[in-house]
Amino acid sequence: SLLTAAMGIIVRGILFRVAFGLDHTCNAVSVVVLSGLLGPRVQVDAQILALASLLANRRARLILQRLAEAEETLTGKAAMLAAILKSRSSTPAELIAKARNRFRCISWDILLQRR
DSSP: OHHHHHHHHHHHHHHHHHHHHHHHHHHHHHHHHHHTSSSOOOOHHHHHHHHHHHHHHHHHHHHHHHHHHHHHHHHHHHHHHHHHHTOTTSOHHHHHHHHHHHHOOSOHHHHHHTO
16 A cells, blocks of 8 residues: 555656646747747748738828818818808808808907906
C-alpha cells in the first residue's frame, strides 16, 4: 500500500511535468506562428495600402455627406424665407431687411427699455 501510494505520487509528478512541458511548448509555437515568423507569408504592405485607401474613401464620403447636409439646411432656410416673402429675385440683404420689417412684433425701443 505504501509502495502503491509512492508510485501514484511519482506518476502524478511525471504527468505534471509532461503536461507543464507540453503547455510551454504549445505557448512557444503559438507565439512564433502568431508573430508571423512561421506560417504563410502575408503581404503586410499591400494590406496597409488597401486599408489606407478604404479609410481615405470613407473619409471623403463623410465629408461629402456633411457638405450635403449643410447645403440642405442652408438652402432650406433660404428657400423658406424666399417663399414667405415672395421675392425670389431679391438679394440676401433685401430679404433680411424685409424680414426685419415684417416679423418684428415688439418695438426696439421697448426692448431697449426692458434690458
